Amino acid sequence: MKPERMVRSLGAGAAALALGLTLSSPADAADKDYTSATHHYDTYCVQCHGVNRNGQGINSVGMSVQPRDHTDAKGMGGIPDDELYNAIKNGGLSVNKSVLMPAWGGVLSDVEIRELVAYLRHVCNCGSGQ
């Protein structure tokens, strides 16, 4: 092997190794599990719950009831998974919360809503609430 080609090959190997190490880090592996849910959250939820998932979306200004802060471990930890599921699928009124949280069951499938519930647990870094 020519020296120049060997250097290139070693460089590519080092880059692949670095990439492999990066991809295999626990944080990225966890985020990868939520790719679909993250995409749905960014499409439908951010408008009210915010880019940082903290309840400070562009629609939150002037709302009579502020959107839930999904990063609030204490507040989110007390809500059972089934309640989160129902709130997303059937709207806030179905769980005795605000009408300003609409029902997304006409847009998202049951599987997608379950994925969102799991993602919310990841965002709040809190338990299942059960």
Next chain:
Amino acid sequence: MKLRICIPVLAVLLVLGFEAPPARADDVLQTQCAGCHALKKPEVFDIDRLWQRQGPDLYYAGIKFNRPWLEKWLQDPVRIRPAGEFYRHHVKAGEKEDVIDEASLKPHVKLSAADAAVMADALMKLKGPADLVTPGAFKNGAVSASMGAMFFNKLRGCAACHQSKPGVGGRSGPELYSAAARLQADYIYSYMKDPQRIDPLVWMPKLDLSEPDLQRLTGYILLLGNTEGNP
């Protein structure tokens, strides 16, 4: 002799030809609009398409817009969605709440009066699938502004995403104080009834509104343009 007569005639024809080449509306639609708007019903609707499109679909513009508004707006386009289309591309975290990234929003192309008229005619011919809107669905019954406002703001939560006055209401959806001039009544009714049927996967939920709700809210939205002093 014949040649002497022909040369001036040819010159006149050439000048006329250069001055007024009538642009075919369909060609202009394809060159000016198709880059950002779907002019034919897409074969695939998925969430990635929602993120990639640059502007609202126009393949059903003829059942959506009022032609006079369209012609006027094309000459002086102003933003209808405070956070643009698609809102997620144009919001960022602010000091407290999220803010609109104004620098990311680009102005719409502005047309001359003549071009706007041609374009409005062409757009109004785009009807989309036959069953998107039910003609005559809105009955235009009497509407109480105060009841309409209560449903819009409190009972059905429309104000969470839509503005009923400039600066009042949510910003991820289109403003509705200009909807009376902009949109056909049956389109407003049908879109509220099932937004996903007209614009699949759009970030407006299907609310399962009752028939009285649909009539009341459509009437109220049409009233906004007349009562708030807005176009």
